[in-house]
Amino acid sequence: MPEQRLRPKLKVRRIALDTGRENIAVISRHSRALRPEVFRGFSRVELTNSNGTRSMLATLLITDDDTLVDAEELGLAEPAFRRFAYPTGSLVSVTPAKPPESLEAVRSKILGHTLDAEDVTAIINDIAHFRYSDMEIAAFLVGSASFMTSSELLALTRAMAEAGTKLRWDRPIVADKHCIGGIPGNRTSMVVVPIVAAHGLTIPKTSSRAITSPAGTADTMEVLARVDIGIDEMREIVHAYHGCLVWGGRVNLSPADDILISVERPLGIDTREQMVASIMSKKLAAGATHLLIDIPSGPAAKVTTAIEAMRLRKLFEFVGDHFGIAVEVVTTDGREPVGRGIGPVLEARDVMAVLSNEPNAPRDLREKSLRLAAHLLEYDPKIRGGTGYARASELLDSGAALKQMQRIIDAQGPSNCNNDLGILTVDIRAAGDGVVESIDCLRLNRLARIAGAPIDKGAGILVLKKTGDRVEKDEPLYRIYACEHPEFELAAAAANAQSGYEIDGPLGPAASPQ
């Protein structure tokens, strides 16, 4: 390539700046080798190492601070430095980047055309390789949000599954479960996996960390055991104990999905098709053969009506059938938190109380977990139809599930994060007598997050009153736990401003406290 030779070279410098997902390169305004204003118009640049074997797209920022990046250097912020994986001081050429060709397909989708499988694959590959800017990802997501055909949905699911690791288990039944999310404290996986594994069915569960919620299953499991576990180790654990509870990010299942989610969440767009493609791509990559989907339905849940739940169910079934995954969908009560704890340590306590059959263990978490486990156990041809629930109860009541959980915890090994419950606490109290009319799940999630969860494992909320409970004035509704002062005070102030509870008193329904 004659162009290659002519390109000006700059020395790589590492910039201790965490720019999230996007590749950011920093260049001096006085750069001797090239002038940033000229490049600015192209918005993105392509970096190439000296022998032309490695290249990467990045967004360019310009600095006037020579101590940050001088005229002969090219600064790479942390994620870009890590991805480019080329040592400090090595020479790199920088050229205006052509936008990825697949953007043409995104533009045509925006204008109302339908994408074929080849277009979708090209888009997903470019996204998985960090060739799209956040803006461009947003354009693809929004362009696909207004409508997505069945074949686009299938192509998207397959392309995302193919873009990362694919696990294969060489067993006739590989069970998995997934909840579409949104309900605080809903840690059924940590009860279901040990029950199903104790029975002997294979259930290699990978979970996500929280993005905008106060805890993902991976965050909560990390209170009890290490979750950052590679593929080989995961395979050994599953072969020995039939199940595991690990973090999916390390295993690199459907990485394009993680990228899409990181843009979807802040934008707050989450269409049915995108949700189904996201979940099914992960399960396809994880090698699941039998999948149970939990759709909580309630006024502050992701799904608010029975019709919506049914449409979503049909979509899961359609995609499952196409890819040969036996999908079963259950609609559950999504009106209030499940269990009492919200936040990793508090949720882990609920889970262990259920597995240990403690008398005061939260009944709703126990019942829901048994019901889900029952569905999965019925996949076993040896189980007589209709006896799944009895078998699940037996495994839980006998302590077999607890023993299996302990084996899995031991196999995954101890995590080294601080797992103490927060010592800063405050009770949020009822403003008057009455009955708890409703609990706003979104609000409690946000309050637990402000209190520090999931970064502070011990931060969160302990729910003391549920819907239908009778309360007296000044009786505590829930307790906020925090580990650090600023978060504690922010969360307390926010909860006092808007608690998320509605109490139906003698004077009619009212938010509480007021």
Place this chain on the structure above:
Amino acid sequence: MPEQRLRPKLKVRRIALDTGRENIAVISRHSRALRPEVFRGFSRVELTNSNGTRSMLATLLITDDDTLVDAEELGLAEPAFRRFAYPTGSLVSVTPAKPPESLEAVRSKILGHTLDAEDVTAIINDIAHFRYSDMEIAAFLVGSASFMTSSELLALTRAMAEAGTKLRWDRPIVADKHCIGGIPGNRTSMVVVPIVAAHGLTIPKTSSRAITSPAGTADTMEVLARVDIGIDEMREIVHAYHGCLVWGGRVNLSPADDILISVERPLGIDTREQMVASIMSKKLAAGATHLLIDIPSGPAAKVTTAIEAMRLRKLFEFVGDHFGIAVEVVTTDGREPVGRGIGPVLEARDVMAVLSNEPNAPRDLREKSLRLAAHLLEYDPKIRGGTGYARASELLDSGAALKQMQRIIDAQGPSNCNNDLGILTVDIRAAGDGVVESIDCLRLNRLARIAGAPIDKGAGILVLKKTGDRVEKDEPLYRIYACEHPEFELAAAAANAQSGYEIDGPLGPAASPQ
């Protein structure tokens, strides 16, 4: 506000990092006052000064470099520091930002609903006040790209015009012209304005700088005179000489439009409705009463067919009628560059050659300018119908237009940028004998940009052969000018790889050079 008191405070520090349009705040990973990982989930933060009188939304980056931002500081990158306008060292509180409420309307638009005028106004106000991230702006643009109703289009035009400065001229006829762009060298405004002003019609022309093209009219005019001129001074010049040619950015006409454009361009989405809303909001804000729109049509132009041109014309007329602006639309030849120069200095030379009636002045620029000026002059009730062209020619041929241009240049004063033509030149030559079949406008724009235009005023392309011209092998097709070595070599290599010219030789059409 009780929450205010509790918020942790950090000291403002200026970070010499040009982050383009977006507000970026940088915080230490070891920040004592608050922990960045906790805030990260919220993606955006709100900064508030100590007495709560000023607040701003920003995107948060995290640093591990204490020399950049230490544990007690809050770094503000250049644009954020400038906008927050609060001195270094002053105390600022930082809280998780609630997304702007108007995003709810964006989400509903994405799902196919129609926005009312109130929604559109709220969105545009939030965008104009930098409350949207790039991702969110992209979501609005893409969500509006699939369809926009007539009332949405009118609401968008009005909201954008209202969000900035509004000029009023107190004259019965305030003429303006606008080209939808895309054609290199198309600097007709700089010929039309002096002709129309010489006649005595008011034509207060504001123009943009290039975003992705090698020159905007403001960039080219800056070769001859200062263009960074405030409202009061602009008013004086227009009152004295009937016209001006200034940069619209300084006058702050429809600032939300500038922000939308900065996201539209890199994404390459440019729907009819968005184009019309953008242009008409600027003209409405500028106080135009009579507007001429130039729509170049050609294979590499923004508009490629007569049907498209007509649909666009109807849309301009519809919006113009609604707001009481007399709009006239002309479709012009957009198949190849207008004039010979591409890039500020080269284009300014073409303009002055036409105004000075030099014998070798580009005929196409002269003819097109006369035709456009004729349309504008016919707005004058004193002009007899059909005599506009003759009057325009008279003003140009007699030197009256040149004299008027000189008055305007003198009134605007000299610019202090370097206006020398680039001394690094290379001729791009024909690969064989034949006739120039077509010239790719997009390609020439890109090559001129790579050569350094518009940052280097003297960089660009001098077109030596136009379509229909006969060429022999090795005869120069165009000359590249550059001011700096890296840009020169990049542009030369790119032109040799793909010239943008197609020569129809004895062996059939072929790209040249090959």
